[in-house]
Amino acid sequence: xxxxxxxxxxxxxxxxSKAVLQGVDLSIPAGAVVGLIxxxxxxxxxxxxxxxxxxxxxxxxIQLLGEDPWNLSASAKSRLGYVPQIVKLYPWMKxxxxxxxxSAFYDSWDxxxxxxxxxxxxxPREHRVGPxxxxxxxxLALVLALGYRPELLVLDEPVASxxxxxxxxxxxxxxxxxxxxxxTVLFSTHITSDLERVASHLAILKEGKIVMFDELDAVKxxxxxxxxSSASDLPRDFSVRGAxxxxxxxxxxxxxxxxxxxxxxxxxxxxWQAEVRVEDLNLEDIFLELHHG
Amino acid sequence: xxTNPLEFAVQxxxxxxxxxxxxxxxxxxxxxxxxxxxxxxPSVRQMAAELEVNMMTVSKAYTRxxxxxxxxxxxxLGMRVPEATxxxxxxxxxxxxxxxxxxxxxxxxxxxxxxxxxKLTDAQTLDVxxxxxxDRKS
Numbered sequence: 457x458x459x460x461x462x463x464x465x466x467x468x469x470x471x472x473s474k475a476v477l478q479g480v481d482l483s484i485p486a487g488a489v490v491g492l493i494x495x496x497x498x499x500x501x502x503x504x505x506x507x508x509x510x511x512x513x514x515x516x517x518i519q520l521l522g523e524d525p526w527n528l529s530a531s532a533k534s535r536l537g538y539v540p541q542i543v544k545l546y547p548w549m550k551x552x553x554x555x556x557x558x559s560a561f562y563d564s565w566d567x568x569x570x571x572x573x574x575x576x577x578x579x580p581r582e583h584r585v586g587p588x589x590x591x592x593x594x595x596l597a598l599v600l601a602l603g604y605r606p607e608l609l610v611l612d613e614p615v616a617s618x619x620x621x622x623x624x625x626x627x628x629x630x631x632x633x634x635x636x637x638x639x640t641v642l643f644s645t646h647i648t649s650d651l652e653r654v655a656s657h658l659a660i661l662k663e664g665k666i667v668m669f670d671e672l673d674a675v676k677x678x679x680x681x682x683x684x685s686s687a688s689d690l691p692r693d694f695s696v697r698g699a700x701x702x703x704x705x706x707x708x709x710x711x712x713x714x715x716x717x718x719x720x721x722x723x724x725x726x727x728w729q730a731e732v733r734v735e736d737l738n739l740e741d742i743f744l745e746l747h748h749g
Numbered sequence: 750x751x752t753n754p755l756e757f758a759v760q761x762x763x764x765x766x767x768x769x770x771x772x773x774x775x776x777x778x779x780x781x782x783x784x785x786x787x788x789x790x791p792s793v794r795q796m797a798a799e800l801e802v803n804m805m806t807v808s809k810a811y812t813r814x815x816x817x818x819x820x821x822x823x824x825x826l827g828m829r830v831p832e833a834t835x836x837x838x839x840x841x842x843x844x845x846x847x848x849x850x851x852x853x854x855x856x857x858x859x860x861x862x863x864x865x866x867x868k869l870t871d872a873q874t875l876d877v878x879x880x881x882x883x884d885r886k887s
Contacts, residue, residue, distance in 0.1 A: 676764060735764070738764045
């Protein structure tokens with residue numbers, strides 16, 4: 457995998473007796489916009505921190521921009537943008553000062569772009585950082601992370617503290633940044649609808665493992681819900697091959713499959729004289745199906 | 750003529766991938782004759798910006814439509830509806846009104862269900878449809 461911007465091999469992270477990451481294998485190709493979703497406590501932030509070298513994995517290995525994140529070079533750092541879940545900036549600085557201060561660290565700082573973002577998000581240049589609202593603070597952190605047009609942008613729950621209007625604005629800007637396919641983006645969220653317009657890839661983290669990683673379209677194309685109605689009562693232990701779950705009520709059954717397979721459909725039709733209807737699932741449905749039981 | 754991107758509408762939260770929604774809509778535009786041979790489609794960038802979706806999504810839809818022969822790539826100019834060769838034109842007649850109405854049926858079904866839930870009469874429901882159609886024309 458030479459074009460992988462991030463790759464991990466069997467990464468684990470344990471805090472005391474709590475195994476948060478339990479063998480994460482992930483390979484993110486250049487140009488992908490990856491939405492990382494998982495329930496609260498699934499390990500999203502821990503994974504992101506390990507990827508960025510902010511936490512050291514207990515075992516396994518990680519390559520970020522071709523380097524070990526624990527010993528990241530200055531040049532790799534300048535190709536990397538990160539917005540943490542909780543933004544900490546000097547409270548006594550004015551907005552424009554923070555921007556000027558941050559810009560000095562980066563050769564590739566794009567001042568016009570930063571100014572455009574500040575205008576678009578109505579950030580008050582002359583206000584001090586301290587009293588800014590969480591939403592404004594988040595936007596300012598985004599300006600600081602986007603200002604040097606990093607090759608890889610990593611965002612931990614970037615829109616959690618934004619109102620719906622600001623969230624939409626943010627996603628639009630994220631799309632603008634991604635237009636140039638040199639940019640790779642990884643962002644975590646638990647709001648699936650945020651992902652659907654923006655993401656090209658989907659990574660689902662469950663109980664410390666990546667249980668699904670693929671192109672978003674491919675996931676929608678293959679994860680389906682089957683509604684089965686048979687001519688006679690189905691047995692209690694009725695199940696569909698490869699299904700995540702099957703629920704039986706009398707002659708009806710509902711099954712969610714991760715790889716829609718015509719052979720399986722025909723099998724069910726023949727064996728149970730059943731009618732099978734295939735339902736498309738959106739991301740939220742898919743996410744819920746994967747976390748069922 | 751260039752299609753205005755506003756004539757497309759995608760539902761990101763639908764279970765149907767956005768690229769397939771786009772493909773279906775381009776197919777409808779071509780089969781209805783709204784898009785004529787030689788007509789150009791918005792650029793990938795334009796379309797993505799207008800619909801606020803990922804460029805890769807639009808690009809995927811265009812590439813597949815090209816593979817299916819619905820669109821052709823004009824070097825440096827983007828995608829357009831191919832000029833029908835006489836044989837193709839004979840082989841693929843435009844969709845009839847009945848066929849096109851058939852495509853509208855799933856949405857009408859949904860409308861009917863919602864109208865029933867809201868306890869609207871047929872006339873009241875059709876009034877809404879008429880008003881929407883009228884607003885779009887003005």
